[in-house]
Amino acid sequence: xxxxxxxxxxxxxxLSRPMETLMEQIRKIEKGDYSRSKLVNTGDxxxxxxxxxxxxxxxxxxxxxxxxxxxxxxxxxxxxxALTDLPNRRLFRQRLxxxxxxxxxxxxxxxxxFLDCDHFKQTNDTLGHNVGDDxxxxxxxRLEEGLRKTDTLARIGGDEFTVLIxxxxxxxxxNTVIKKIHxxxxxxxxxxxxxxxxxxxxxxxxxxxxGSDSMTLxxxxxxxxxxxxxxxxxxxxxxxxxxxxxxxxxTRQTRALTSAVEKNNEFTLLYQPKVSLHNGKxxxxxxxxxxxxxxxxxxxxxxxxxxxEETRLxxxxxxxxxxxACSDFVRLSEEGCMLEHISINVSSIQLIHSDMTATLKHVIxxxxxxxxxxxxEITESYIxxxxxxxxxxxxxxxxxxxxxxxxxxxxxxxxxxxxKQFPLSRLKIDKSFTDGLxxxxxxxxxxxxxIALAKTFDLEITAExxxxxxxxxxxxxxxxxxxxxxxxxxxxxxxxxxAYCRGSRD
Numbered sequence: 001x002x003x004x005x006x007x008x009x010x011x012x013x014x015l016s017r018p019m020e021t022l023m024e025q026i027r028k029i030e031k032g033d034y035s036r037s038k039l040v041n042t043g044d045x046x047x048x049x050x051x052x053x054x055x056x057x058x059x060x061x062x063x064x065x066x067x068x069x070x071x072x073x074x075x076x077x078x079x080x081x082a083l084t085d086l087p088n089r090r091l092f093r094q095r096l097x098x099x100x101x102x103x104x105x106x107x108x109x110x111x112x113x114f115l116d117c118d119h120f121k122q123t124n125d126t127l128g129h130n131v132g133d134d135x136x137x138x139x140x141x142r143l144e145e146g147l148r149k150t151d152t153l154a155r156i157g158g159d160e161f162t163v164l165i166x167x168x169x170x171x172x173x174x175n176t177v178i179k180k181i182h183x184x185x186x187x188x189x190x191x192x193x194x195x196x197x198x199x200x201x202x203x204x205x206x207x208x209x210x211g212s213d214s215m216t217l218x219x220x221x222x223x224x225x226x227x228x229x230x231x232x233x234x235x236x237x238x239x240x241x242x243x244x245x246x247x248x249x250x251t252r253q254t255r256a257l258t259s260a261v262e263k264n265n266e267f268t269l270l271y272q273p274k275v276s277l278h279n280g281k282x283x284x285x286x287x288x289x290x291x292x293x294x295x296x297x298x299x300x301x302x303x304x305x306x307x308x309e310e311t312r313l314x315x316x317x318x319x320x321x322x323x324x325a326c327s328d329f330v331r332l333s334e335e336g337c338m339l340e341h342i343s344i345n346v347s348s349i350q351l352i353h354s355d356m357t358a359t360l361k362h363v364i365x366x367x368x369x370x371x372x373x374x375x376x377e378i379t380e381s382y383i384x385x386x387x388x389x390x391x392x393x394x395x396x397x398x399x400x401x402x403x404x405x406x407x408x409x410x411x412x413x414x415x416x417x418x419x420k421q422f423p424l425s426r427l428k429i430d431k432s433f434t435d436g437l438x439x440x441x442x443x444x445x446x447x448x449x450x451i452a453l454a455k456t457f458d459l460e461i462t463a464e465x466x467x468x469x470x471x472x473x474x475x476x477x478x479x480x481x482x483x484x485x486x487x488x489x490x491x492x493x494x495x496x497x498x499a500y501c502r503g504s505r506d
Contacts, residue, residue, distance in 0.1 A: 021050065024037070024038070025050065025057070029060065036054070037050075037054055078090065083133055083155070084137055087153070089157065092162055096110070096112065096214040099166040099167070103166075106167060110217075111163075111164070111205070111207075113165070114162055115160065115200050115201070120135070120158075120159035134191035135191050139198075140153070140155060140161070143161065146183075150165075163177065165177055178236050182200065201225050201234065201235060203224025203227065203236070204239065220239040220243070252296075257313055258311075258313060266291060267291055268289075268291075269321065271493075272288060272484050272485075273492075274343070274462065274483070276481065277472070278481065283339060283482065284340050284343060285329075285339060287324075289305075305347075315353060315354045318354075319350075322344055322346075323366065326374065328342075330367050330369050332501070337497070345376075346378055351393055357393070360397065364400075372401045375404070376397065377405045377407040378394075380407075380409065394423055405427065407428050408428060408464075420457070425459060427459050428462045429450050429451075429462070429480070433447055434463050434466060434471060434475075434485070437475070438470050451479060461481050462484065463480050463483045464485065465484075465485045467485050467486050468487055471487070
């Protein structure tokens with residue numbers, strides 16, 4: 001009996017109690033309790049396990065704390081603008097929805113102000129995106145200081161801001177806020193060494209007069225803002241029934257565009273020659289779409305392309321352009337107009353929401369054009385998205401042998417990282433920079449920088465909008481590869497282009 005009692009005592013001391021202590025440590029971790037636990041002091045492997053359990057608890061606690069912090073940061077970023085730290089569109093709509101409910105209960109109004117900085121793009125183009133970002137932060141800080149604590153200021157994208165004024169009982173309250181905003185733009189904004197003077201165009205929509213939900217109010221305030229732009233900028237406009245006529249006209253245009261896509265006989269293509277500055281010969285052409293509607297007449301390209309992108313009709317329109325342009329290119333080759341490639345503009349909507357590689361394969365098979373004779377022009381904003389899907393799409397296209405160019409380079413948000421990562425073959429200098437040549441020292445510096453950048457990354461370089469001999473001479477001097485513009489030729493239909501090519505050859 002004594003021996004058994006002794007064995008029981010030794011078992012409890014050497015194994016049972018240490019095991020109970022270990023199990024208690026494990027139960028605490030399971031419950032999410034990572035506080036300091038009692039250690040097993042046996043001087044053997046159990047003590048080592050106990051210490052490891054304590055270290056595990058500390059590690060799990062640190063990681064859960066880091067995860068919680070990360071989740072809180074993500075939650076904050078999902079509701080706030082990263083540049084200005086203001087509420088973003090998502091948070092603004094939530095607050096507007098709440099304001100609408102308050103107005104319903106209290107019989108008051110709510111006002112949405114849609115604000116756009118006038119000529120902001122010019123600042124971005126001439127001074128650079130860093131200065132543009134500094135300007136947006138300066139604008140947001142000054143507006144936030146001037147508004148009341150009950151007002152919500154949000155940045156919803158680019159140089160666009162919105163202001164929510166809750167529980168409006170008198171329209172004079174709205175007018176007071178509008179005046180204060182215009183006054184805030186009178187003094188120049190200090191951005192480093194630059195003093196920048198800009199103004200703001202404002203559109204206003206009221207609940208319940210101009211809409212019963214947040215989406216409608218924001219949209220109508222946006223329409224009113226564009227009316228302020230049309231009036232000459234630095235103005236404010238209240239949404240009205242007249243503006244609703246604009247919506248009706250837009251609906252009419254959408255229907256006409258849908259009909260044009262279905263009938264497929266209202267679009268035409270023109271081609272602008274691209275001239276090599278190395279030998280003066282026409283080496284390529286850019287395809288440009290035109291739309292003449294039986295109902296609307298001639299519709300400016302920038303208008304219907306924007307509408308097509310908004311409605312995603314750009315996908316079938318883009319497919320038609322691609323096939324027709326490639327067919328015309330093959331015809332030109334067969335009739336003796338030998339060109340290196342044809343440039344075709346592609347919308348980011350096509351690249352994101354359609355299978356562009358499948359479309360290209362179909363067009364190549366149907367027309368007989370070689371893949372390396374196609375150059376797709378894509379926008380900087382698409383490149384700047386820099387997502388895995390974007391990169392994979394472009395690599396798939398490039399793997400087919402199709403060339404890729406960034407259109408209007410310098411006006412978007414490309415970076416050196418983008419240029420290194422993506423399989424690009426060409427940069428195109430935007431017309432807004434070419435226009436200032438050779439008189440503007442800033443535009444000369446920008447053109448030189450873009451050309452040098454292209455050479456660094458072994459990319460071809462094309463300048464758009466060349467209209468004078470002086471512009472062409474400067475670009476040739478700076479070793480620009482290719483130019484296009486009215487100095488050489490206006491856009492031509494395929495028959496006129498054939499005659500142009502024959503004339504150039506003679």
